[in-house]
Amino acid sequence: MSGAIGGIEVETKWVKLGLVIGSLHFAFLLVLLYLLTIDVTLGLAFAVVGSIVGGVTLMVFVLYVY
Incomplete structure (x- = not known):
């Protein structure tokens, strides 16, 4: 599964994985900051x-x- 972004072929599954990892990292950071305040x-x-x-x-x- 791939798509073209600006004439560049992109493997969309890797883009989705990157977005999921980024979202999980952000959630991890929020939980960490909360625990550090406790x-x-x-x-x-x-x-x-x-x-x-x-x-x-x-x-x-x-x-x-x-």
Whole structure:
């Protein structure tokens, strides 16, 4: 599935994946900022665990599913 944007062929599935990743990253940032206002330790733990789990999940999804 591809489309032309300004005469350039674009794989639309990768554009959609990028938009989903960007949206999830924004939601992650909002939750992180909220947790940091409650407790710094809780926010830091969420940032570390969420980043590791999210990165591994994204890697497995792109390599084996997408």
